[in-house]
Amino acid sequence: MDIKITNMVKFYTLLLLAERDKHGYEIIKEISSRTGKTVSPGQIYPFLKLLEKRGYIKSGEPTKRDKTQYRLTKDGKAFVQTMLARFGDLVRLAVEPSIEECAHCGCKVYSGGYKKKIKNRQLSFCCQYCAKSFKI
Numbered sequence: 001m002d003i004k005i006t007n008m009v010k011f012y013t014l015l016l017l018a019e020r021d022k023h024g025y026e027i028i029k030e031i032s033s034r035t036g037k038t039v040s041p042g043q044i045y046p047f048l049k050l051l052e053k054r055g056y057i058k059s060g061e062p063t064k065r066d067k068t069q070y071r072l073t074k075d076g077k078a079f080v081q082t083m084l085a086r087f088g089d090l091v092r093l094a095v096e097p098s099i100e101e102c103a104h105c106g107c108k109v110y111s112g113g114y115k116k117k118i119k120n121r122q123l124s125f126c127c128q129y130c131a132k133s134f135k136i
């Protein structure tokens, strides 16, 4: 049985567990806040169960107040490494919006910006004034 990473929720679940041990609800909260999308327990818990069955994660014994916390096993860590190697570039593109920096002042250009070709290099600036004052 192989585990297929078919959506971002699954990907993030593994990524978050690779950062540190987490509760299911922490995973839900963090994916929601990172992707800006609502994540339901139904998207997380069956996947956690599957990971556990496969031996990729272990759930700790719930203590009195604490809920179950999940931890990547050695196999799980290896699986995440493989996943990152396979999807790393793709994911970086999908997750991080392509934020450019102004070549002159270094500020982040979130939208629009000003492009200018200088000495055969296409450069990005935050505004035309930065483009004007830029010298190679």
Ligand SMILES: [Zn+2]
Pocket: 102, 103, 104, 105, 106, 107, 125, 126, 127, 130
């Ligand atoms: Zn600038």
